[in-house]
Amino acid sequence: MSKEKRNLIIAGVLIGAVSVLLVAFGNPKNMGFCIACFIRDIAGATKMHSAAVVQYVRPEIIGLVLGSWIISLATGEFKARGGSSPMLRLVIGAFVMIGALMFLGCPFRMILRLAGGDLNALVALCGFIGGIAVGCFFLAKGFSLGRYHEQASLEGHAFPAINVLLLVLLLAVPSVFAFSEKGPGSMHAAVIISLAAGLVVGILAQRTRLCMVGGIRDIILVKDYTLIFGFIFIFVAALVGNLITGNFKLGFEGQPVAHTAHLWNFLGMFVVGLGSAMLGGCPLRQLILAGEGNSDSALSVVGMFIGAAIAHNFKLVGNATDNGPNTYGKVAVIAIIVILLAVAAAKTFKKEK
Amino acid sequence: MENLSEKITVATFFNHYGAMRMKKALGPDALLRPVPRLLSSSCGTCVFIQRTHEVLQEILEKADENLEAVYIKDGDKYTNIWKVS
Numbered sequence: 001m002s003k004e005k006r007n008l009i010i011a012g013v014l015i016g017a018v019s020v021l022l023v024a025f026g027n028p029k030n031m032g033f034c035i036a037c038f039i040r041d042i043a044g045a046t047k048m049h050s051a052a053v054v055q056y057v058r059p060e061i062i063g064l065v066l067g068s069w070i071i072s073l074a075t076g077e078f079k080a081r082g083g084s085s086p087m088l089r090l091v092i093g094a095f096v097m098i099g100a101l102m103f104l105g106c107p108f109r110m111i112l113r114l115a116g117g118d119l120n121a122l123v124a125l126c127g128f129i130g131g132i133a134v135g136c137f138f139l140a141k142g143f144s145l146g147r148y149h150e151q152a153s154l155e156g157h158a159f160p161a162i163n164v165l166l167l168v169l170l171l172a173v174p175s176v177f178a179f180s181e182k183g184p185g186s187m188h189a190a191v192i193i194s195l196a197a198g199l200v201v202g203i204l205a206q207r208t209r210l211c212m213v214g215g216i217r218d219i220i221l222v223k224d225y226t227l228i229f230g231f232i233f234i235f236v237a238a239l240v241g242n243l244i245t246g247n248f249k250l251g252f253e254g255q256p257v258a259h260t261a262h263l264w265n266f267l268g269m270f271v272v273g274l275g276s277a278m279l280g281g282c283p284l285r286q287l288i289l290a291g292e293g294n295s296d297s298a299l300s301v302v303g304m305f306i307g308a309a310i311a312h313n314f315k316l317v318g319n320a321t322d323n324g325p326n327t328y329g330k331v332a333v334i335a336i337i338v339i340l341l342a343v344a345a346a347k348t349f350k351k352e353k
Numbered sequence: 354m355e356n357l358s359e360k361i362t363v364a365t366f367f368n369h370y371g372a373m374r375m376k377k378a379l380g381p382d383a384l385l386r387p388v389p390r391l392l393s394s395s396c397g398t399c400v401f402i403q404r405t406h407e408v409l410q411e412i413l414e415k416a417d418e419n420l421e422a423v424y425i426k427d428g429d430k431y432t433n434i435w436k437v438s
Binding site for chain 2: 004007072077139140141142143144147148206208209211214218221222224226227280281285289292
């Protein structure tokens with residue numbers, strides 16, 4: 001077994017275990033980690049949207065970025081770079097978020113939902129793989145958002161610095177934020193535990209390049225099974241952890257923070273798969289790359305933040321209590337699929353220089 | 354899979370398409386592989402070429418603007434022999 005594969009297995013097991021522990025310490029069920037949900041919660045806490053049940057400054061997100069920042073600085077891998085279609089990446093980031101909030105989870109939470117027995121996540125996984133497969137079709141035909149260039153180091157430090165500021169404000173003057181009093185936003189582990197979990201997972205993800213999209217993409221494009229091991233072992237560890245802690249419940253109905261509108265779970269994650277393949281990584285990977293100095297990835301995260309506000313302000317999200325999306329959400333997801341395909345085609349079949 | 358005891362050439366690219374085109378241009382002894390972790394914290398596609406003799410010249414002749422760097426791989430050790438400016 002290669003060293004890379006071994007490290008991914010170790011990281012996967014640790015990350016799966018940390019995810020289960022976060023639920024034990026207070027996070028919502030099957031939501032030890034959810035990049036989409038947590039960015040959405042931060043958007044709520046900073047009053048970008050006013051959905052009262054999803055407002056909290058999630059230290060996990062801050063930890064992920066700072067973990068990647070610290071370890072990449074320590075190993076000399078931090079490199080400020082960007083300039084690869086930044087505006088398109090921001091828009092695609094927003095689309096990925098709207099797709100994820102249709103399903104109610106990013107690819108990371110999709111694995112954790114699967115490990116909790118939520119079969120709706122299996123439907124979503126099919127959509128996710130479908131989206132990545134379509135993305136791979138374009139990649140193989142020449143899709144590219146253009147090459148990055150090295151940038152002044154401050155450009156790369158800006159995004160991690162914003163996260164430091166967010167952490168300082170959370171610790172020093174939490175009253176500037178809005179915090180949920182009920183619902184998922186009110187359920188969270190202690191700040192120090194969430195932050196530590198984020199730091200650990202951020203470091204592991206940076207060292208192993210763990211990516212929920214990359215694993216499936218590599219199988220399709222180059223028949224390489226290395227990256228998928230991270231994905232599989234997060235699932236295995238979280239499944240075992242959920243069985244031990246009694247949080248495993250097999251079925252479609254009554255799952256935590258979920259709905260059973262199959263078509264929309266499928267299409268929501270189709271958007272996430274396709275958009276993430278175009279961005280070159282899942283939402284978790286974008287956070288890690290942003291921590292390493294990639295300003296394009298930082299902008300895709302900013303796009304996700306804006307997308308979360310749009311999704312809640314314009315009521316596009318899959319609703320866990322009303323069992324699925326409303327018409328606005330459905331129209332948005334269909335429109336996003338059409339736009340993503342058009343952008344992918346435009347950036348694939350462009351005239352060669 | 355490559356023989357780890359032999360030296361091979363590894364070319365990295367800014368995007369997957371660049372790697373694919375190079376593989377096609379170089380023929381059957383070129384393989385598409387994920388970029389080794391030792392080379393990069395990015396997870397793109399690279400090309401492994403099962404030889405080192407005069408490969409760099411061939412790569413540079415056939416390269417487009419997507420070529421990022423070329424390395425010689427000797428076991429677990431990578432030596433950079435060309436990098437885009």
